Amino acid sequence: MGSIKRYIEAAEAEEAMNEWISNHVDLGVEEGDPEWEEAKLEYLSGAALEPEWMYDDFALELERLTGDDQAFASFSKQMTDLESELPDLPSDALLKMTYSYSVTLMETCLGDMIKSVVLSEEHYLKNAIKNVDELKDIKLSLMDVYSDNDIVKKIVLITLSEFLYHNIAKIVPVYSAVLGEKPPENVKNNMRTVILITLIRHDIVHRNGVDKDGQPVELNKAVVLQAMNDIHNFVNHMKKFIDAVWFNRNAIP
Numbered sequence: 001m002g003s004i005k006r007y008i009e010a011a012e013a014e015e016a017m018n019e020w021i022s023n024h025v026d027l028g029v030e031e032g033d034p035e036w037e038e039a040k041l042e043y044l045s046g047a048a049l050e051p052e053w054m055y056d057d058f059a060l061e062l063e064r065l066t067g068d069d070q071a072f073a074s075f076s077k078q079m080t081d082l083e084s085e086l087p088d089l090p091s092d093a094l095l096k097m098t099y100s101y102s103v104t105l106m107e108t109c110l111g112d113m114i115k116s117v118v119l120s121e122e123h124y125l126k127n128a129i130k131n132v133d134e135l136k137d138i139k140l141s142l143m144d145v146y147s148d149n150d151i152v153k154k155i156v157l158i159t160l161s162e163f164l165y166h167n168i169a170k171i172v173p174v175y176s177a178v179l180g181e182k183p184p185e186n187v188k189n190n191m192r193t194v195i196l197i198t199l200i201r202h203d204i205v206h207r208n209g210v211d212k213d214g215q216p217v218e219l220n221k222a223v224v225l226q227a228m229n230d231i232h233n234f235v236n237h238m239k240k241f242i243d244a245v246w247f248n249r250n251a252i253p
Helices: 002-022 034-044 055-065 071-084 092-120 122-131 142-147 151-161 168-179 185-207 221-250
Strands: none
Touching: 002 034, 055 092, 055 151, 071 092, 071 221, 092 122, 092 151, 092 168, 092 185, 092 221, 122 151, 122 168, 142 151, 168 185, 168 221, 185 221
């Protein structure tokens, strides 16, 4: 029985590791890929126990996310500035950096918007705890709760901060789980386009602009501007998704 128990525990540990890795690498990365192996080393070094966003930053993070709703406004301004700074004949390096940074701006905005929603009302916090897979199975001791009144919000924010917000196939269901509504058609209809953009961004960042088959990604100013426009539209649809749910919930009967 001892050897069987050890086998089961080892299998469960490997499954937990693979799940963590799959949530911390780009879409399409598979076991054996360099990015997968790097994440595996990170996991084995204890990264899963050391979240990027730590308890000591909670007060600042709470203040930032519960203030005025600036995430989308900041995103829009930065996207506009990025577009205006792109010259008529940008270099290949500048095209790659602009394309990649546009996805980064999207990630930051999507992350900040959903965390702000969770902190805005107990209703959305409860939805997150009840419906988001990474949260609903977390167990806390009575002493944890007794010792820190904010422990639940801290863990929710830490967990939400660990998601890859350019993994659109993962993030749209998280939004739906927190908001308690299905995503609107304009979100669903634009997911495929943005997922393709994030895959190209992965090729740029991890393969210097070459896909898995060794073919170079075609980039020019028109392609980059179209990707930026698609990103902006998608994030705008996500913001309107939030606003519509909030309005319907708070509308006077």
